[in-house]
Amino acid sequence: MPNCARCGTDNDSSAKFCKNCGSPMVSQGYAPPPPPPPGQGYSSPPPPPPQPGYYQQQPGYGQQTDSGLQQNVAALLCYVLGWLTGLVFFFIDKRPFVRFHAMQSILVFGGIHILHLLLSILFPFLHLWSLLFALSGLISLVS
Known part of the structure; x- marks a missing residue:
């Protein structure tokens, strides 16, 4: 029965x-287990459900959000040709890590470039000395 x-x-x-x-x-x-007998007394409440973790939002279908390079390689390439490659990667790549390094490259190397231009306007003879120093170095190598 x-x-x-x-x-x-x-x-x-x-x-x-x-x-x-x-x-x-x-x-x-199979028969499910019988229900627990009534009157068991107090039992601890069930644990709270796990909180969802932080997930990066996936890019939409067909949208290219990066340059196709690994993140650390793209960040390294931001510094290769100074502010020029930083500018290229800033507009091409949308990943925050790469954009940070691109902006840092633009600011640092762009600032150095502007400083160099200002100093060359203010002190034009410094270029002459650097040219003479390089020329004397070449002469000393030959002789």
Whole structure:
């Protein structure tokens, strides 16, 4: 005689519903465990559900958001030709890490370039000395 999965009452083998509670009888498969006996006292509340972690938003289909290079390689290439490559990667690549290094390259090397231009206007003879120093170095290598 099968037992009711809900209340545990014995029923006829041909019964489709429990004669005590009216719930449908399970014909095959496993029987779920019986309910816990009442009056167990206080039990601790269930743990809170896990909080979702931070996930980067996936780019939309067909949108190219980066240069196709690994992030650290693209950041390194921002410094190769000074502010020029920094400017290129700033407009091509949308990843924050690469854009940070591109902006840093633009600011540092662009600032150095502007400082160099200002100093060459203010002190034009410094270029002459550097040219003479390079020329004397070449002469000393030959002789």
